[in-house]
Amino acid sequence: MAVTVQSVIDRVQATLQDTSGIRWSSTNELVLWVNDSQREIALIKPDATATNTTVTLATGTKQTIPAAGNRLLRVIRNMSAASGGTGKRTIRLVGREILDAQTQDWHDPAVTGDAAHGPVVKHYMYDEADPRNYYVYPGVSGNAYIEIVYSANPATVTLSDNLAVPDIYANAVMNYVLFMAYMKEAEVADNAQRAANHYQLFVTSVAGKDQIDALRTPNVTLSVNRAVA
Structure with missing residues (x-):
């Protein structure tokens, strides 16, 4: 991110x-709205703050x-270490009802067979109603590390910082700040x-941007190739 908060505020004041800061002599409120806009962006388009990281799984x-995240976006693969590790077995998304029907005690740490808990994850389950949590199969026993992508809460910025969202959203941030500024003086005509x-x-x-992403994603080419094959 290279767009500065100051540059956005300058455009807002223009x-x-x-531009002389007569009406908005203090930029504190404008910066507050910059931070509000970033959170709104993350809410409307969670992948705007997508973060790829390796996590250590709980037992x-x-x-x-x-803790810095607001929702899970994807689970990718097992990793060999918490930091600087190499990629291992891939992890697939499955419906929880499938596992519940096949192995009803798969949450039990004493379960045996394919569901026996260990250091390698095969599947994960996600419920949109509980966006910060997810379940893994088999359950974890011992040290286990996986790569995930999650939507992070944007960092709070100050006037001297860069935006915490990608530069492509700078215009959106500006429009949100203008929205709040005009709303504060809504009694003025127009x-x-x-x-x-x-x-x-x-x-x-x-x-x-969702529509643009859907049209420009490499997965479009993947879908076409599958259809041709």
């Missing part, structure tokens, strides 16, 4: 026709993403409409 089947316009630009910019 749009507000307040048992239930796992939780790092400001309520200006606020609504900037909020719509913000939502369109963030949510609309």
Whole structure:
């Protein structure tokens, strides 16, 4: 991330026709709204703050993403170590009801057979209603490390920092700050409409990126190749 918070604030003040800081003499509130916008972006488009990392699994089947995260995006593979390790067996997403039907006691650390707990994970399960937690199969016994991708909570930034979201979202951040600024003075003629316009630009910019990503993802080529094959 190379776009500075200051550069976004400068553009906001230019749009507000307040480059001298007469109306917005203090930028503290504007920076507060920059941070609000980053959290809104992560909420609307979780992969905007996607973080790829290796985690050490807890004993048992239930796992939780790092404290800085807000939701799991994907589990990739087993790893040989907590840091600097090499990739091992891949991990597949499965429906929990499948395992529940086949091995009802797979959560039990004393279970035997294919579900016996150990250091290697074969599958994981995820429930959107519980976005920070997930389950692994077999359950974990001993040291186990896996690579995951999760949506992180954006770091709180100050005026001297860079944005904590990718640079591509700089315009969205600016529009959100303008939305909040105009909303604060909604009693002034036309400001309520200006606020609504900037909020719509913000939502369109963030949510609309999903459509672009869907069209430009390498998985589109993968799907075409499968169809041809």
